[in-house]
Amino acid sequence: MVLLLFTGWAAAHEVLEVRHVTVNGLTIPVESALDWASAHRARWESTEVTLMVDGLPYRRTRAGLGAQLSIDELREAVEYAADANEAAGPAEIVWLAEVDHTRLLESVFALRQETAPPEVDEERVSTRRALDLHAALKIIKKALPTPTRIVDLPSRRAIRRSVAGVARPGSFSQLLARHGSQYRNKGKAWSRGFNIEQGAKALDGIIIEPKSELSFNEVVGERSFQRGFMPANEIARGRVVDGIGGGVCQVATALHAAALKAGFEVLEHYVHSKRPRYAARGIDSAVAWGLKDLRIRNPYSDYVRIRADAHNGTLKVGLWSGRKPPDVEISTKVKSGSVAVRDQRLVIARTRTIYWPDGPTTETVLLNYPAEPQD
Numbered sequence: 021m022v023l024l025l026f027t028g029w030a031a032a033h034e035v036l037e038v039r040h041v042t043v044n045g046l047t048i049p050v051e052s053a054l055d056w057a058s059a060h061r062a063r064w065e066s067t068e069v070t071l072m073v074d075g076l077p078y079r080r081t082r083a084g085l086g087a088q089l090s091i092d093e094l095r096e097a098v099e100y101a102a103d104a105n106e107a108a109g110p111a112e113i114v115w116l117a118e119v120d121h122t123r124l125l126e127s128v129f130a131l132r133q134e135t136a137p138p139e140v141d142e143e144r145v146s147t148r149r150a151l152d153l154h155a156a157l158k159i160i161k162k163a164l165p166t167p168t169r170i171v172d173l174p175s176r177r178a179i180r181r182s183v184a185g186v187a188r189p190g191s192f193s194q195l196l197a198r199h200g201s202q203y204r205n206k207g208k209a210w211s212r213g214f215n216i217e218q219g220a221k222a223l224d225g226i227i228i229e230p231k232s233e234l235s236f237n238e239v240v241g242e243r244s245f246q247r248g249f250m251p252a253n254e255i256a257r258g259r260v261v262d263g264i265g266g267g268v269c270q271v272a273t274a275l276h277a278a279a280l281k282a283g284f285e286v287l288e289h290y291v292h293s294k295r296p297r298y299a300a301r302g303i304d305s306a307v308a309w310g311l312k313d314l315r316i317r318n319p320y321s322d323y324v325r326i327r328a329d330a331h332n333g334t335l336k337v338g339l340w341s342g343r344k345p346p347d348v349e350i351s352t353k354v355k356s357g358s359v360a361v362r363d364q365r366l367v368i369a370r371t372r373t374i375y376w377p378d379g380p381t382t383e384t385v386l387l388n389y390p391a392e393p394q395d
Contacts, residue, residue, distance in 0.1 A: 041101045042112045043094070053098045054091070057115075061089045064117075070170045071160070073135045073151055080131075086123035087164040089115065117165040121310055124164075125242070128156050135175075149175040154237045154313050161310075176233045192325045196345040197281035198338035199274045201298045203267070205333050212252035212267035213333070215243070219271035220330035223337065227325050228318040233287060236272050236307055236314040243268055243309055269306055270298055271328070272314045274337035276305035282324075282339045283346050283374045285317040293390045302352040302370035302387050347375040355386065365390055 040047050048056050065083035072078075094115055101111035132151040152174040163171045205213025222240040243249040243265025252266030269292070277299070279286060290306040298304075305314045318324050320341060328337045350372045357366035366389040373382045 041098055043115050044113075050098060050101070054095060057089075057091055057094050061091060064089060067169070069164070069168070071131065072170065072172045073131070074149060074175050076135070078131060078135065080127060082117075082164060084123075085127050085160060085164060086120035087117045088120060089117050119161050119164050121161070124157065124161060125310070128153060128160065131156075152176045152233075152235065152238075154235045154310075154315075157310055191323060191342045192340040194341055194344055196283075196324065196339040196341050196343075197278045197348075198336060199277035199281065200334060200336040201270060201274060203270060203298065203330070203333055203335055209252075211250035213330075214250050215252055215265050215267035216270055216335055217330040218248060219268040220328040220335060220337070223271065223275065223326050223328040225326065227323055228316075229323060230318060230321045233315055233317045236275060236305075237309055238313075240268065240271070265309075269296070269304070270335060271330070271337070272305040272307045273299045273303065274328075274335055275316070275326070276314055277303050278337050278339050279316040280350055280372060281345075281348050283319060283348055283376075284339075285319055286315075287317055288313050288315040290314075291387050291389055295389055300352070301354075301366070301389070302368045302385075346377070349373045349375075357389075 040049055041053055042048070043053065043057070046056075065088060066081050068079045068081055069085065070077045070079050094113070097113050097115075101113065128151075132153050135151050156173045159173060160171060203209075203213050203216050205217075219240050223236075226234065226239055228234050241247060245251075245264055249265040249268070251264055273296070276286065276289060280303070290312045291302075292304055292306045295301055296304050306312055307314055320343065322341045322343055324339050324341045326337065327340060329335070350370065353369045353371070355367040355369045368387045368389065369384055370387060371382065371384045373380055
């Protein structure tokens with residue numbers, strides 16, 4: 021809920037009783053403001069929003085998607101405006117909605133189930149698409165507080181967890197790339213190690229279809245206590261804090277590094293506000309449910325299988341397919357800042373060259389680290 025209150029100014033000796041307020045551009049008598057607000061909220065929250073998925077409309081009310089207007093906070097703003105004795109005219113109140121993320125998640129997940137494509141045979145499997153859950157959450161959350169009534173939602177090819185009926189024997193005989201790192205799982209670090217193991221279990225066995233995308237957040241799911249994740253250290257806003265699911269970023273980092281080495285496209289990626297100790301600069305991947313995702317795309321015409329394992333303090337994530345991978349070179353360079361100065365902003369240039377059969381391609385990405393810890 022967001023309320024902004026603006027009042028005019030008058031000379032100090034003047035006392036002017038406020039008899040009207042302006043809410044979202046509409047001037048209303050103070051004594052009628054709450055009655056108007058109740059009716060407005062009921063209309064606004066019951067208004068339907070059309071969600072377009074692959075050209076088909078699905079209608080949901082704003083309230084059903086988690087958008088809500090708070091009468092209590094508006095009442096406080098109106099009372100404050102009515103008591104103000106320095107206003108040169110009606111106080112202006114901007115009454116904006118908040119979005120309940122839990123309710124939105126439940127609604128969008130139900131929509132994904134409703135729009136899920138039917139199972140098809142192997143010849144048609146590459147045409148199957150499903151609602152991109154994580155991207156849809158961000159788009160709807162941004163659109164709900166606005167007057168928008170039609171929202172286009174993205175879809176992508178569905179992820180397969182099983183190779184039954186799809187992968188032929190020997191389809192995953194070639195290792196495209198692998199990345200590993202160490203983690204602590206004893207004493208105070210037990211819960212963080214547990215979360216890493218949970219994240220690896222969620223990734224293991226995932227099949228990425230040819231030319232299709234994978235969302236880390238969609239595969240691993242929300243990191244919550246109810247889903248079996250534990251409180252543990254994580255990096256947020258440049259500091260180490262406790263959070264449910266702390267440690268899962270290390271799994272995302274291993275997948276990101278393997279994807280880079282395998283020639284995958286990286287569609288969405290974020291670095292930490294401080295570089296974690298388990299990854300080189302330019303390689304780490306920060307993920308946060310509903311906010312930051314790691315999305316990668318399989319560039320091959322073959323299925324790719326993820327094998328992930330976390331055991332006894334060692335995390336390994338590998339990508340397997342039926343073809344030999346291209347040679348890949350990755351280098352990083354500090355563009356600005358200094359790695360020797362604690363908490364200084366850094367800009368890292370990461371360059372990757374992939375030697376495809378039809379010729380090499382080179383890309384350079386600039387990555388911003390707001391605060392870099394001392395080595």
